[in-house]
Amino acid sequence: MKIHEYQAKEIFTGYGIPVERHTLCHSAEEALQAYRRMNVDRVAIKAQVLTGGRGKAGGVKLVNNEKDVYQKSQEILHMNIKGLPVKKVLVSEVVDIAAEYYISFTIDRNMRAVTLMMSASGGMDIEEIARQTPEKILRYSIDPFIGIPDYLARRFAFRLFDKADLADRMAKIIQELYQVFIEKDASLAEVNPLVLTTKGTLIAIDAKMTFDDNALFRHPDIRSLFEPTEEEKLEALAKERGFSYVRMNGDIGCMVNGAGLAMATMDMIKLYGGSPANFLDIGGSSNPMKVIEAMKMLLDDKKVKAVLINIFGGITRGDDIAEGLLQAFDQIESNIPVIVRLTGTNGDIGRELLQTNNRFLVTETMKEATISAIKSAKETSAKEANV
Template sequence: MKIHEYQAKELFATYGIPVDRSIVCRSVEDAVKAYSQLDSQKVIVKAQVHTGGRGKAGGVKLANGEVELRKHAAAILGMDIKGFIVDRILVGQAINIEKEYYVSYVVDRKSKSTILMLSKEGGMDIEEVARTSPEKIHRFVIDPSIGVPDYLAREAAFKLFDDIKQVRQAAVIFQKLYKLFVATDASLAEINPLVLTKEGDIMAIDAKMTFDDNALFRHPKIAALNEPTEEEKKEQNAKSKGFSYVNLGGEIGCMVNGAGLAMATMDMIKLYGGNPANFLDIGGSSNPTKVIEAMKLLLSDQNVKVVMINIFGGITRCDDVAKGLLEAFKQFKTDIPVVIRLTGTNEKEGRAMLQGSGLYVAETMGEATEKAVSLT
């Protein structure tokens, strides 16, 4: 789960991490009021959306005075940034920046632990830095049994700073950020940029956090901040119906019983030159209602040109799946071709039921995949 920058900064502040003073606004008039409260000639206006690249898209502007503030606020509100419409902005005091740095804690699958990532190349896409200049990124694997003790925090800080006063400031920030990361079951806590001001202070002028969805039940206040996208809402709705669903953006909608078979089905589609639209595991139930709901979910995706259903009947009975499909197509009409492969328990009965239904029936996985790809 993602949260907005201003929400992450509020969490930072509760853990004593220094952040710039800023106010979230939902209209130009709100921005003007915030400007008077901040009592600063220059302010930064930043779009609040759940995506990166705001600056490149024109969603971050420096305003010198109320006239410029009004202009930038009006331009950014309503802006489309990578498919996200800006409905709020953050107006904050402009900071005298001397140097920018990158700091984050992230769960690393390779080391099976949290890692602290640091770079002197702050304010840039860290992925681009990693691709072009990997030597500029420093990584520290964090032992969960000891966390980030003083010596490790200072060692990390020395990678960014030479002045001992700045090292001490940064070390404390690293320790507080780790405490926040662990306490909130976060999967990412990022400061980009962490800045050194011309006055010699170190502070976070941007903040990004994502959280483990499976741990949100422990953090109701954080869970209340959730603003799911339309795709995320679809995934949550699927979960409530007993499905495992992930949108992948391709053209071939997949309905499969079993996670392993679903993965193999997506691999087969790629092998034959197609692109899976989703991962959808309907589980081991042979309930016809489940098949109906799954079909509705697949056909709600406008990118889907073909639906491929791959059922291995172990616990699931192929004739029940066939019955569910026939009932589904009585409830709604579609011009999208559907390819179905049934094998296992009652497969002959299931395939017999589908004869004359207008569905493309296959016996093997390869046959079904080849047909689905050709129909796209």
Template sequence: MDIHEYQAKEILAEYGVKIADGGLAYSPEEAVQRTREIGGSVWVVKAQIHSGARGKAGGVIICKSHDEVEAAAGKLLGKRLVTHQTGPAGKVCYRLYVEAGTEIAKELYFCLLVDRCAERIVMVGSAQGGMDIETLAATQPEAITKIYIEPSVGLQDFQAREMAFALGIPVSMLNAAVKTIKGIYRAMRANDASMVEVNPLVITAKEDLIALDAKMGFDDNALFRRHRIAELRDKTQEDPREMAAADRGLSYVGLDGDIGCMINGAGLAMATMDMIKLAGGEPANFLDVGGGASPERTEKAFRLVLADKNVKAMLVNIFAGINRCDWIAEGVVQAVKKIDMKVPLIVRLSGTNVDEGRRIIAESGLPIIMAETLAEAAEKAVQARNEVVANAAG
């Protein structure tokens, strides 16, 4: 789960990380009121969406008068911002963060994230911060420093100092740098975050170290014990299909294809999507219904997949170990009878009670296409999809 910049900054500030004065606004009038509360003569109006590279997309505007702030807020609110992270669909801005202008002497990059291969938190930093960190990583990887943190002892002072030196922070600011780096680390560990990125972390003209931007991502599996973090969720920034799935306890990831998938087991789901691609099709989603898929859960999964209007065929692929094929078959039949199925349905069952499951589907009288193997199922799904497209075109 991701959160907004202003939310991440509020969390970091609780752990001793300095941030610029700022406030939230939902209208141009509120934006102007925030500038009056902040004071000063320069402000930055920032669109709050779950994406980086907002500056390149026009989502960050520097203003030097209240009229400019009002105009900037009017321009950004309701605007769909498209970045390399949002994809072509973009994300709509419904709230703004108005922040005091900062006199920047130097921009740095700092990040903490879970390296799953190393099974450690890795600290990543560069003396060349700013919007083009991705380009820097590709063209000058030597400009980026990585320091791995031993889980049993946590971040040590000498590691924080090593990173501070790598960032080119002056010796006079070393204590402040160590405090900031350790504060970011504590914020990450204390809230079960999987990533904290501060880009840029800036040195001001007065030699203050300020988090000028911040992103935080959290482990969804830990939200049950982080109620405060869970309440920061902004559903307007999420794929509505994925949000609906999460609310129903299903593992769903929306994709750009048109063959809907309902599968039990993440590994089998990945293999099924690969087979669809190999057969010349494009999967519309990743959906793992899990090992205990009851008929009711199966029906929920059906409705979720078919809610995507791009789906032109649906493939159900079940290998029953913990589960049972007859349960899945009952769920499939129940779902098809209740839902107005307008697309071809291909079902492949294997494992526990497979013969009973196939019998239930065969005797249902429903127009369900059966397959014996995964390869056959993928081929039939692509064929059915192509027929739907051809009929629509004709």
């Protein structure tokens, strides 16, 4: 689960991590009032959306007068950044920056440990720096039985600062950020940039946090901050109905029983030149109602031009699955081609049952089913183009 910058800064403040003065605003009028209350020369108007790249997309503007505060706030509040509408902005005091740094804690699954990452080259281009000059990104795996005691925090801090007073302040921020990360069950706690001001202070002028969804039951305060995107709402609805669904960008809808088979199905579609529209794991059930709900969700995606149903009957018998599909499609009205690959326990009986209904194109192998689905999707697209 992701949260906004202003929410992450509230959490940081509670742990003693210094941040600049800021005010959350939902309109240009509120932004103007916030600017007047701050009584400073310059402020940054920052879009609050749950994605990165706001600055490069034009969602961060520096202004130094009331007219520009109002105008730029209004412009940003009418933006879409990576498909997400901007509904609120953060008005932040601009500080005089002497240097920018990067610091974060995340999970390194290869090392099976929390990893501290730091760089003396923080800012908007940190991803480019990581790609082109990875040696500038310092990485340290944290032993969970030791954590980050004072001696380790100072050792890390001295990699960025030569002066003892700055290293001491950096060490404290490292410890506080680690405490946030651990206590809040985060999967990412990031400050980019952490700035050294011309007055010699260290301030987090940006903040980013994501959390382990499986640990949210321990953090009702964090869970209350959840603002789901449309895709996340669909995923949550699917979970309530007993299956897993993730929307993608292709045109071949997939309904599969089992996560591994679902991944293999998407790989096969890509292998033969197609593009999957979703990941949909319906599980081992042949319950017609579950199939109906899954198909409705799948067909709500207007990009879907063909449906590939790939079922392996293991404990669940193929004839039971076929009966479930027949009952389900008696209640589903759609002209989208449906290709079914059914094999496994009683798979031959199941295929015979499905072949009695001309609604389905029945296949036995994944290759045959995949090629048929790709061909059907192209034919559907061509028909729609000629209408």
